[in-house]
Amino acid sequence: MKKKLLFILFSLMISFLAACQNDGNEGDETASADVETTDSSENVNDTGFPIVEEPIELEFFTGKYEPNLDNYEETLVFETYAEETNVNVTFEEVPFASLTERRNLSLAGGDYPDVFYSARIPTADLFSYGQQGVFIPLNDLIEEYAPNIQAFFDKHPDARKGLTMPDGNIYSIPSYYDPSFLPMLIGKPLWINEDWLNELGIEEPTTTDELYEFLTAVKETDLNGNGENDEIPLSATSTGAIRDMVKGAWGLGTRGVNHPYIDIDPETNDLRFLQTDPMYKEMLEYINKLYVEGLIDSDIYTMDDADLNAKGAQGILGANISPNPITVMNQDNFIGLGALEGPHGDNLYSQVKAPLAHVGAFAITDANEHPEATIRWIDYFFGEEGSTFQFMGIEGETYDVAEDGELVFKEEITNNPDGLTMDEALTPYVTWMGGSYPGYVQHKYFKGSESLPSAVETGEKVEPNVPEEIWNRFTYTEEELSFKQSIGSDIETFVNEQEALFISGDKPFSEWDSFVDQVNQMGLEEYLEVEAAAYERYQES
Helix, strand or coil: HHHHHHHHHHHHHHHHHHHHHHHHHHHHHHHHHHHHCCHHHHEECCCCCCCECEEEEEEEEEEEEECCCCCHCCCCHHHHHHHHHCCEECCCEHHHHHHHHCCCCCCCHCCCEEEEEEEEHHHHHHHHHCCCCCCCCCHHHHHHCCCHHHHHHHHHHHHHHHHHHCCCCCCCCEEEECCCCHHHHCCCCCCEEHHHHHCCCCCCCCCCCHHHHHHHHHCCCCCCCCCCCEEEECCCHHHHHHHHHHHHHHHCCCCCCCCCEEEEECCCCCCCHHHHHHHHHHHHHHHHHHHHCCCCCCCCCCCHHHHHHHHCCCCEEEECCCCCCHHHHHCCCEECCCCCCCCCCCCCCCCCCCEEEEEEEEECCCCCCCHHHHHHHHHHHHHHHHHHHHHHHHHHHEEECCCCEEEEEEEHHHHHCCCHHHHHHHHHCCCCCCCCEEEEECCCCCCCCCHHHHHHHHHHHHHHHCCCCCCCCCCCHHHHHHHHHHHHHHHHHHHHHHHHHHHHHHCCHHHHHHHHHHHHHHHHHHHHHHHHHHHHHHCCC
């Protein structure tokens, strides 16, 4: 009996304690609910600085150009901006080389930052994760808190068009280049060592055959006079960069570079899948010839920007594909090439981006508790004052204003006393080098590689051969996305793998027909149907 009474008393005590604990939890839940329902806009000022009265903390997942310094928050622009705005951003920097993998892991794992910044989010992921609620719609936020972005959309309606998903929502802020700023749309031209051209007595190449002759001469001549055979005829960060630079010589890429697998066939005016076209085979045979004859850098499959720039700084490159050898290699003896004429008379310069260069440059996630302040944070960089600040830094500290009103970087940046390249000298101040940043680029306040006289001259050479129409990226319905992310992705992965094998010589071109048959069997017909439907909507929007 005593044991039974003790058991009853013990049970009553446990029940009482549990009830007390539940009362406390309910109180906590109520308090938590009160916090969650607090309007984050109450802390936000409508205009001016600071953006918020009480400081807030934000975490950005950030794509990083490898040569830039770590800790973006310590650079002049972002440190100053944090002080002015009360918005303290911590940048988790991910090198561009591993960006796609790390971004996909973050999205798949559910551990989201407040913002994906300079993270090159593809349109398909913007829509897919927008539908899931991971990326929040920005339409209303832009209308209420982002007057600069609104004005930008009014001036460039193609940007709004390219950002609007099939559900009518905008999930990102872009990287956008002024359409009149052609050197910016080119990005990375093919540069030729003019001193070596003169020494060899060779004219500036205007055809693919002339380029081959120059590269061969570089390989066979001790042009830097050091008694070693260390000259590299052509270097770039990938064979894909070389492919995109020369494919217009075979009439490929008639709508620019934003769609690497399709364009319009000028003979039929129909959509064309590039990687199985006979002209694509001829182009790959040309690149394969360069590769097997040692005219392409042997490190091409492991190169990154830092590696390329370091080689260029040694003065051993005959040709390279880069933003500008002056700013990234301290080499002022290169000239940019125009369009190269191919074996069938084609001379299209298809290595041109659409002005809407990166759709997914800035996206706010549902983990962000301060979306109003965040959209105000990025809106500043789309106005005149903020754009100048983003790209030039602070007047008197990093740049001056000349008598004619032109903005000019300080000489310690353009002619660094320690021998740093211009990009290297800029790293303590700004982070836009390497691209992919959210922003609005105009020539008057962007003084990077693309603004130098050599780049402007290259743009003038290129202009007559630029495609008449440059496509933005298409948007896709959920059903189309499902195909693109399964069978479509398999096709694209397969053709990329096979392309590398053809270029390296590990797969003979005698197997080309078998390769084409396999692509067809994988579902190429349906792939083109999906692209055709997206293209039709693109034309109608």
